[in-house]
Amino acid sequence: MDHTKTSSQDSDWLYEIKAEKPLFDFNFKEIWRYRDLLILFVKRDIVTVYKQTVLGPLWFLIQPLFTSVIFTLVFNNVANIQTGTVPSFLFNLAGITAWTYFKECLTGTSGTFTKNAGIFGKVYFPRVIMPMSVTISNLLKLAIQLSIFTGFYIYFVASGKPISPNTNLFLFPVYVFIMGATGLGLGMILSAMTTKYRDFTVLIGFGVQLLMYISAVPFPMTEILEKKPEYFWVFKYNPLAQIIEGFRYMTLDTGLFTWWGFFYALGFSIVVFFIGLAIFNRTEKSFIDTV
């Protein structure tokens, strides 16, 4: 056939659409081309969530506040978990702020393919823009929630509580990165799996709930070490527990911090992120057929 003859003569093709695709096809140039779309998606996510609500963006604050109040009531007052010199409310707020960012990144990205099947089925843009935009818009929510955390922090300091951050605070950006990368990585892996087998949607729903408890969100890791040392390994090897504990350690100077735990969590987040990206890339090319 003369098709092949004519086309093989000139080779300056812009790109090729074919069945196989390299494992890591992270085309930065293309993503850069679509940077405006990324920004618009972030804007859309932020602006539209609480449209036509009376409280509007206040909801970003209400969620962590009320959860902290309930946690303080249940875990600290009823179950009598001690948080040392740190006020229990602030302790919970720190854990929840960090946990919420991870959780939102995970749940937000895990539905990437199923939720956006409509758009993805009609038009091409680098698919990874979607989970990236979720992670970035959650970053803005995190900033809002950190501001309320800071507000209460100042309040408690002013009222004479002996709390202060420690020198680890310079690791703050790294912690945000670890949380984001872990959430995004796991989310991308799950998003690929839910496209074909919806079992994972159900799993994510209650899995995230359970994960929170084994990530030491409502209690300090020392509590486990004292009361149930035989289960301590669950928390030790759970990178999320290391992140939460590390986050509280740098902001409130409380809990167990080891450099081993820090690098373990960092390494885990990077590995998960790249695995997630590879699986995401494999899925994006034909998920629309199975979704």
Place this chain on the structure above:
Amino acid sequence: MSKIILTAQNISKQYRLGVVGTGTLSHDLNRWWASVRGKDDPYLKIGAENDRSKKAETDYVWALRDINFDVHDGDVLGIIGKNGAGKSTLLKILSRVTSPTTGSIKTKGRIASLLEVGTGFHPELTGRENIYLNGAILGMTKAEIKVKEEEIIDFSGCAMYIDTPVKRYSSGMRVRLAFAVAAHLEPDILVVDEVLAVGDAEFQKKAIGKMKDISGNDGRTVLFVSHNMAAVKSLCTRGIVLENGTSTFEGTAEESVDYYLSKDLKNDNLPIKERTDRTGNGKVKLINASLINKNGSRIESVISGEFLRVQLNVKVYEEVKSKFIIGLAIFDSNEVLKSMIVTDEIDVDMNTYLKRGHINIDIPSFDLRGGNYYLRVVLSEGSTNKPDQLDNIDKALEINVLPGDLYGIGRQNRSYNCSILRCEIN
């Protein structure tokens, strides 16, 4: 010939039939096991031809099989075929929504696809915000959209509502706004699915005009999928016909449409000469009847308003001494008479044509609206009264009329089982 801007080689796409369940899990495992051992996907070897009416024998079907074509810079390529022929699958592959199972498409230009207008519109955002969002989804940068913003708003005719959330829009307004964004895309290659079938008449005219601008004046390369044969003929320069997942014809738009219409044949009827459900004295018999287009090829479907030749082949068993008359009566499927031609109203010597053995009845403009009609042929001598009839055969032919665009506004006329009158308004 201008340079090739896009080339498709051996494009195939396999789909799995049925639902996703435990069976798919076992297939996935088999496939994974094959890839671990470095073997080919075991399910690629099987797969039925894409023919809806047949019962599925395997779990896999080839929606597309070995499609090859080249697109030259400036081509407007129409992709035509019946429902389920693989057109949309091909478009999805071209627009990178899904990837082919085998084969590759190489392109030198940026492809923007319009498989739907208003993809990604968010109901809570205002019209203006949605212009930016939709434009970005379609591949424009913010700066590009900014330049065209006023033009887009103007084209959509929604200036008054542009800062109102899109959820308050009527569906028509939403479509207009969406098309306005899409029409201002400037990719190297534009892939368009039948998005023209939206909006009111005024807007459709605008849309067709814009399409013509894009393809004609700007010299943009466009791949266009449509069921609207009139639109394909007027917009496209080249065409390919897909049938059951394979490409069966490639040529100019005109040739492709003609080929498509001629392939739309239903050969389940007995040939006319073998039919016994006929009346008349049998001195002359109709042995064949066919519909022919202006290029002289056989067709089964005709576009409303186009030329149509009805060719009749007759066999004379006994000489006809008085005036030979042919009556053609067109009925709809409810057996209601819709139109007729009787040759004794025309000043023509039919008997010489009778001796020749075939008669052509040329209709310069077949002005029936879209629908299914049947042709009854009556041959008679002297008068058309029953005793004088030589042969009378009902449903000699089925005439499938596709809606046309008689008034030239770029929009199909309504389909009804009746005639359409040409007129001028003043």
